[in-house]
Amino acid sequence: LYSHVKRHLRKIIEIRGSYYISLPKEWVKGFSLSKGSYLEVSIDQLGNLTIKPAERPSRKPYRKVSITADDHVDSKIVIAYLSGYDQIEVVKGGGISRNIRRKIEDVTSLLIGLEIVSESVDRIVLECLPVDVVDVWKFIKRMDSIARSMYIDSFRALANRDNEIALSVIERDSKVDKLYFLVVRMIRSSLMDLRTLIDKGLSPLELLDYRLMSRDLEEIADNAESMARNVLNVISRPSRDYEECLDEIEQIVLSMDNIERDIMEIYEKRLFHASMNIRNRLMKPREQLRRLMDMCIEERRYVSLLPVVNDMSRILSLIADLNDLVAR
Secondary structure, eight states: OOSSOOOOOOOOEEETTEEEOOOOHHHHHHTTOOTTOOEEEEEOTTOOEEEEEOOOOOOOOOOEEEEEOSTTHHHHHHHHHHTTOSEEEEEOTTOOOHHHHHHHHHHHHHSTTEEEEEEOSSEEEEEEOOOOGGGHHHHHHHHHHHHHHHHHHHHHHHHHTOHHHHHHHHHHHHHHHHHHHHHHHHHHHHHTOHHHHHHTTOOHHHHHHHHHHHHHHHHHHHHHHHHHHHHHHHHTSSOOGGGGGHHHHHHHHHHHHHHHHHHHHHHHHTOGGGHHHHHHHHHHHHHHHHHHHHHHHTSOOSGGGHHHHHHHHHHHHHHHHHHHHHOO
């Protein structure tokens, strides 16, 4: 376009706290740019600013699906949601019954970003709010935070014989389920547009990691919910013999919390070599749980506590799976 380097002096203009410079008219015309055109702005290691024309970001196609309002409508909506559809139309010739409407409302409340936007006698339209895949790690970290709080609070409910704490843990599981469905939807939708995915600095392999991590975290939350339910059974009985081992249970729960927290940090900071140290740290809580299991089964002590110990063992195993995932 140019046979030699041309230099232009421009003065910075400040408008409401933002800074602007004008572009050379011949440069704008030479690249057939106009109002609304996209420019790529980059800064190199020396602080030099480079501006060049950029392709207009491709707009992701708006995907619609129509399903029949029958007894399986809730499962169909979940499948469409996870498959990345932006609009889900539910139809039924002759009208949608109250029972089916209730099912649609219930499943909608379980799926983040899904809203009923229009409704008539024989048609209900649901739309999913757009979510950027770059935010997927934020949602996974939220899943991790809630899941850890669930098994910690299950122990607190046991130690304090507090029904309310245990019930609050059970209610929290639905929050993790919602986040899990959202993460799966985001990942599936992104894999349909690899170019945009790469432009955002993500890779299919990284999304696979996110998918597996979210699955493990969702299962940790499920087992923490089971732990809370089993704690309710234990504290409903008059016997308090299990209180002799509360200190050891607390040590195990705190170890699980610290290890899981560190695994997430290892992945976020790409400190993959540190996963070997995590494997060593997992040995102590494993041995403690094995000893508790023996007391419950072989020595017939703290028998009522056995389901709780089983839940803790499964949670620790899932935490180990998380560590194997981040190991490189």
